[in-house]
Amino acid sequence: MESLTALLVGLLVAASVYLMLARNFLRFLFGLILLSNAANLVIFAAGRMTAGAPALVPEGASVPDGVIGNALPQALVLTAIVIGFGLLAFTLALTFEAYRRLRTLDSDEMRHAEPDEGKTEAGR
């Protein structure tokens, strides 16, 4: 199961790198989303995948009985998903605003903060 997940992570990273190499920022953002999911899967797989029960403590006992799944990576992944979701939502809003104001998402043409010294004002 872990090796299958590892392969999936590799596939996701490859796809995200392909997307992130594009000049269009929206494609870059999609690549970032895939990379974010790959990172979450890495944490999930690193906690070892077992076919155990959820880590619930039965009433009256102080430890769960039988084989249980590792609950910590699940908590970590959940945190990472929530944070990642917030950040990506912000980035998407930023992308939209940037497109509305700059009229482009081509990173070669986004030179407002660092104007290309070689080109004239009219050439941009």
Add this chain to the structure above:
Amino acid sequence: MSWLLALPIAIPFVTAVIVYLLRNRALGRWISLAGSLASLAASAALMVAVLRDGVVAAQMGGWPAPFGISLVADYLSAVMVVITAITGLATAVYALGEIEERLERLGYHALFQVLIAGVTGAFLTGDLFNLYVWFEVMLIASFGLLVLGGSKEQLDAGIKYVALNLVSTLVFLSGIGLLYGVTGTLNLADLHGAVAAVEDQALITVIAMMFMVGFGVKAAVFPLFFWLPASYHTPSFAVSAVFAGLLTKVGVYALMRMFTLVFVGDVGFTHEILIWVSALTMLTGVLGAAAQTDFRKILSFHIISQIGYMTLGLALYTPLALMGGVFYLVHHIIVKANLFLVAGVAQKLAGGTDLERIGGLYKSSPLLAALFVVPAFSLAGFPPLSGFWAKFLIVKASIELGEWLIAFVALFVGLLTIFSMTKIWGMAFWKPHPEGIEPTPDRVPARIRVPMMLPIAGLAAMTVLIGFFPEPFVQFAETAAVQLLEPAAYVEAVLGLREARP
């Protein structure tokens, strides 16, 4: 004891909530200022405790380490928290003058306080995943501050800043996942023993490189610094001062923490890479600055070159070098934030930051000129200012190790720093204003000018103070370095007197 560690994080968060609710009223900015004062008091109290006890630790929620989240303050953490509070207070005062009502309505003060909380949390946490969370808190607040106002330059800069920082965060997060998979723990003190006990040390080195890349982007080292000069010159001056002072230093701090406490199994490999990265960071930063003619862009490139000195202190990995690194970190935050604040006043008086289009500040505003000279020459390493001692320690450490080339690069970069600073001096202060304007201080009303000048004078006074009386600061840095190199006290404070892992 636990409130002592939690307060410096909790106060800015509470302040953020209050000032967000009051964002449409003038009261909000005063509450923000009061919050910054309270943070400074709380971090001073923490510093007193650390000076008394050495290392202070607390377990959040009463869960014993390594299961719960620990907050830890050793000398390095404590001084970083104090310096964060000082920078926060300075920029909060500055913001009273600079930040317009339009930005306040958008929530400037709330974002600012969250940023301070995130930075403080990153310095105090003793848990790796918690460090990731603080990084994100800091990051989302900095995203907001960077694009607040929404000019075209800011949006363009924001896209690049956000994109590269998110990639670095994901590399860091994957590193955390893999390290947990190998060791089964996330507590930094516990990792110290657990990582050493791993059989396959090559695996650890691979993970260490992921952390080096992740933190390297945050710290803006060569060749991962491109987001910094693309963005730091676009937001308001109070924001770029606090970014310049604190954000990259969190990356340096994280590098120092991880590569003295956790990843010390293969120092010959990892720290050797850091040495060359540091040297190239110093060189590219200073050469990049030489090519710029904008006040803030020059300063941005100088952040990069100075980061090289700090990581060099870590990379050389001797007590003297680390001591220099810690001293440099503290000195640099004060000086660099101050230079950006000066740039803000210069822009208000002379009407821009493009050095070709401003001038005459020396004749018309001699006080500002004097206050620029102090941090500028401290940055370049002139005795008797703080930067001299910082550079002296680093260069001495590299000579002691026989790293002549590195020592030469460090001194050469100092020389080029003087070149950049004299360029700003000559163009912004000395030459007459090209449009014949006399940039006298009364071009700006006193209610804006006074809050902007106060923090500049305060930070410049600190630079001079450290320069003339370096002894207590150097001794402090020495203890901090010893604690970093022999983390037994840190581990013991967190885990208690448990048996060390076999």
